[in-house]
Amino acid sequence: MSTSFRLAMTGAVAAALATTLLPPATAAEARQASGTIDLGEQLQPIDGFGVSQAFQRAAVMNGLQGLTPENQQEVVDLLFSQENGAGLSILRMGIGSSSDEVYDHMKSIQPTDPGGPDAEPQYVWDGYDGGQVWLAKEAQSYGVERFYADAWSAPGYMKTNGSDANGGSLCGLPGASCDSGDWRQAYADYLVQYVRFYAEEGIDITDLGFTNEPDWVASYASMEVTPEQAADMVKVLGPTIEESEFGDLNLVCCDSFGWEEQRAYSEAIEADPEAAGYVDVHTGHEYASAARSPLPTDKPVWMSEWNPDGDAWTEGWDDGTGYDGMSIAEDIHATLSEANANAYVYWLGASIGQTRAFIQMDGADYRVSSRLWAMAAYSRFIRPDAVRVGAESGSDGVSVTAFRNADGSTVVEILNTGNATVNQTFDLAGGDVAGTGSVYLTDATHAVERTGDAALADGELSVNLPGRSLTTVVLD
Incomplete structure (x- = not known):
């Protein structure tokens, strides 16, 4: 979805028998x-607060469009430092599916068809992954331990429409047959290989998802998955994870484009005892509907992506746009208190142009929105494993x-x-x-x-x- 920021801000409290820097209010005021x-x-326990820098936004943070080394470090500090930034504790990465790496695409670790689902895989790894490896290492240096890798789509040759964009389904899922065969196991192996590449770079992926907004067809990387198909794929990916060297890896599903829309996916998984046993975290977004009630599961639930609609970069705290700092703070509060979410993951931490991200990168320079401080007021102080x-x-x-x-x-x-x-x-x-x-x-x-x-x-x-x-x- 569109670019966004995570912000947290805190307010002054004058306690009994304490000194405060705020002037006392009069009785009339x-x-x-x-x-x-x-x-x-x-x-509910709290797993953390985070952002994503998918679609090469991490590379922009790392200087792809001219951000200076000094400013690169300042932007990283603003996102992950507990002293002067947001102290974020979750980084969500995008698992690529594209055959190219033009800007705003995420390149696949297997960009070409190896010759069918049963052929020997032909993986390619550049050790950079659109800047996400660099950013994960930076985040790790600040103490981040939760890394969520999520796929927007399988590569096009694994899908019914032959493209990683514009929807289409994974070949082999119920109701999705292809002449090329059943790609479910090959896709599960592909996802675990992505985790393996990160492990070789010194980054332990903790959470793995195979679908993003499965109920939304986009002109970019997207893949259609019904609730029943999601439960089916879980029963392929779950055993693949368990049989790998990453037995502690959490399987995540399903990142619906709305919180209420995610309900059908969670219900389908919970109704299937085998699938329910494999899924460790249920995730939903807030574009189609806000997180204002609990999902039907006893497993952890994450609000895993959102930024408000808007057509301009703004920095105000309370400017009436609906994407100011106060609006973000109100959404964080409601998501935690009404949906009982265990984590809150905003969309992009830093991006370019007329973005609703926390930080706008503009060539060598950057600017900060009050959205960042709205997030920081929560994420800096409420740490993983809080209750x-x-x-x-x-x-x-x-x-x-x-x-x-x-x-x-x-x-x-x-x-x-x-x-x-x-x-x-x-x-x-x-x-x-x-x-x-x-x-x-x-x-x-x-x-x-x-x-x-x-x-x-x-x-x-x-x-x-x-x-x-x-x-x-x-x-x-």
């Missing part, structure tokens, strides 16, 4: 709200989520969607939280900026929430 945070109410815990604001204009990290720290994310300042208090229950913490503000003039310290008094946290802001409180 602020309203009162009282809520709760229940550390004992454990909800979402119960949280209620007690106010229609204030939305809150809370998380307990594996190191024991508590992160509270608070969105004030109204225009007025809110004096918010939270009663803390269900666990021990003591001492002081840090308050970060993200709004029109702050980008995950620390604005003060927060402290607890008598089991209560007090928070001063500016209008149209995202406030992050981190309690150690």
Whole structure:
């Protein structure tokens, strides 16, 4: 789909008995709200937050269109650094299917037909993969451990339409017969070989998907797969993974172009005990429908791709476009709190032109949108293996989520969607939280900026929430 950015921003909290850099609101300016945070109410675990740099966007980050070495490092830092960037913890890669490598294509590791599905494979590997190998190594140096490789399509010679673009189905799936034969096993072997090439480069792919937006036909790499066909392919790829040296590799399905549309795929897999046993992660996008209810599975669920529609590059926090920073923050909140997603993966972290990515690359230079800081307010502080815990604001204009990290720290994310300042208090229950913490503000003039310290008094946290802001409180 179109280019996008991941952003996270945090807001300032003035806690009881704590100093804050924000001026106190007067009674006339602020309203009162009282809520709760229940550390004992454990909800879904969090696998992480991420982006993709598929379709050679990683190569652009690596200087393909002139980005200077200094700026390359700054862009990588903005995406993956926990100190001054978003601290992203998931990188989603595109498994290529094209026979060429012109810009915006992803070249296949087997660009030509080896002579049929039973022929000896003729794999080709350049050790770069459109910049994705370079970027994966950079991300790994920042501590990233979750690498999700996903195929938009099989190579054209494996499909009913003879092209990796414009839909078509994988030969051998139910209802998709071809004169060339059944390519299901060859395709499964092909995908595992991609994982093997990355292992040789020192990158452990942790999650593997065989389809992207199987219910959407695009003019670029795309492949049609019905829910029933997806369950069938799972029963070929699953054993292939188990019999390989990558037995711990997670099988992922199915990246529908809408969250509600993914429901049919998850239902088909769960209805087939054999298929259900192989799928480790269920994934859906948000283009056709937003992630606002849980998917029908007990397995982890990821919102694995989205950026909002739009026709212009913007950098504003709250500009009314629908693809500003505030809009991204609201979507992250709803995806985690209503769909119970275990991960949130935005579309492109950095791209070119009139993009909704977090960062716009323009020749030697780059620019940053507030979308990045909307993501960073969540991804920098909520780390893999965190658990979402119960949280209620007690106010229609204030939305809150809370998380307990594996190191024991508590992160509270608070969105004030109204225009007025809110004096918010939270009663803390269900666990021990003591001492002081840090308050970060993200709004029109702050980008995950620390604005003060927060402290607890008598089991209560007090928070001063500016209008149209995202406030992050981190309690150690």
